[in-house]
Amino acid sequence: MKVNSQYNTKKSLLELYNKPLLELVFEAATMHRQYHDPREVQMSSLLSIKTGGCSEDCGYCPQAARYNTDVDAQKLMTVDSVVEQAKNAKENGSSRLCMGAAWREVRDNKDFDNVVEMVQSVNELGMEVCCTLGMLNENQAERLKNAGLFAYNHNLDSSKEYYKDVISTREYEDRLNTIENARKAGISVCSGGIIGMGEAVEDRIGLLLSYMEMETPPESIPINALVAVEGTPLEDQKPIEQWEMIRMVATTRIAFPKSVVRLSAGRTKMNMEGQALCFMAGASSIFAGDKLLTTPNPEFNEDMEMFKILGLTPKAAFSDDEQPVSLPDPIIEERKKKEMERAQQLAEARAKHEGFTPRKVTLVD
Numbered sequence: 001m002k003v004n005s006q007y008n009t010k011k012s013l014l015e016l017y018n019k020p021l022l023e024l025v026f027e028a029a030t031m032h033r034q035y036h037d038p039r040e041v042q043m044s045s046l047l048s049i050k051t052g053g054c055s056e057d058c059g060y061c062p063q064a065a066r067y068n069t070d071v072d073a074q075k076l077m078t079v080d081s082v083v084e085q086a087k088n089a090k091e092n093g094s095s096r097l098c099m100g101a102a103w104r105e106v107r108d109n110k111d112f113d114n115v116v117e118m119v120q121s122v123n124e125l126g127m128e129v130c131c132t133l134g135m136l137n138e139n140q141a142e143r144l145k146n147a148g149l150f151a152y153n154h155n156l157d158s159s160k161e162y163y164k165d166v167i168s169t170r171e172y173e174d175r176l177n178t179i180e181n182a183r184k185a186g187i188s189v190c191s192g193g194i195i196g197m198g199e200a201v202e203d204r205i206g207l208l209l210s211y212m213e214m215e216t217p218p219e220s221i222p223i224n225a226l227v228a229v230e231g232t233p234l235e236d237q238k239p240i241e242q243w244e245m246i247r248m249v250a251t252t253r254i255a256f257p258k259s260v261v262r263l264s265a266g267r268t269k270m271n272m273e274g275q276a277l278c279f280m281a282g283a284s285s286i287f288a289g290d291k292l293l294t295t296p297n298p299e300f301n302e303d304m305e306m307f308k309i310l311g312l313t314p315k316a317a318f319s320d321d322e323q324p325v326s327l328p329d330p331i332i333e334e335r336k337k338k339e340m341e342r343a344q345q346l347a348e349a350r351a352k353h354e355g356f357t358p359r360k361v362t363l364v365d
């Protein structure tokens with residue numbers, strides 16, 4: 001059961017969300033146990049492969065160039081450094097690597113070729129590879145799929161109505177199209193939201209209803225609590241109570257029984273008891289590592305300690321689906337062929353002129 005038809009209206013979802021907390025958690029925990037192993041929690045790592053300088057105006061994001069935050073724009077990381085980071089993440093127990101680039105959309109250029117190579121290389125390490133690169137067309141989605149991309153992340157953030165209050169540089173429809181393009185290419189979809197941006201509970205429910213309206217809901221639904229960053233329009237938002245996070249996780253779990261509900265940004269504001277209730281209520285993934293793109297996250301050791309205390313085990317990669325095969329990318333192959341030909345031509349030209357001594361020129365006034 002991908003969608004729980006008992007809760008597919010605004011009214012029924014609102015009633016569910018507002019149930020007495022422990023009843024809600026119990027119902028979510030019962031549902032979770034039908035479709036998931038409650039002891040397993042996936043550890044994922046989020047790596048910012050291209051930080052800052054983004055042209056968009058997402059009100060919560062310190063990477064938007066127009067906001068005065070302490071995030072500086074950087075160039076795309078190299079393939080080798082991404083692979084190195086992926087190896088570290090894997091050694092530390094992560095089975096999924098999500099690579100994020102602060103782009104409005106993917107462009108067909110050398111940077112995207114490099115991302116394709118990153119996907120191939122990280123998939124070959126045996127990790128689930130997820131990318132979040134902004135808007136994506138069908139061809140780009142196809143290239144990523146062939147490279148071995150497991151999932152594409154593109155959050156709807158909030159309800160269609162509230163979205164306009166947070167972002168003005170692109171439409172909700174644009175987001176839906178990108179999700180559709182990833183879906184068409186056969187890539188698993190990761191899409192979720194942020195609570196605590198000043199939205200009403202109805203907007204949180206509206207977000208879930210948007211996923212209900214999809215032919216296939218996302219396989220992965222991250223639930224984030226806003227991390228209010230100085231310099232962004234949402235800098236003054238008060239942190240939400242952890243009970244709200246628990247309610248949102250539980251409601252999402254019940255509404256989408258098969259999806260992986262990911263407890264994402266904002267964990268630093270939760271204590272271990274709060275996180276334990278989220279796991280009880282069906283969250284089965286956390287992001288590990290001390291940074292979530294550019295915002296703070298609990299240290300790896302703290303998470304390991306929490307797993308030990310709660311009796312949780314890290315979930316292995318590809319437990320729910322097969323590992324994609326990385327195929328050679330024709331554009332990259334062609335580019336490499338041209339580079340090799342050019343290198344060969346240069347070597348031949350050099351060999352031809354070996355032993356050649358340039359004529360001595362004397363300058364006269």
Ligand code: SF4
Pocket residue numbers: 054055056057058061062063064101102103104134
């Ligand atoms: S959330 Fe993404 S698209 Fe929006 S400003 Fe930040 S980096 Fe850009």
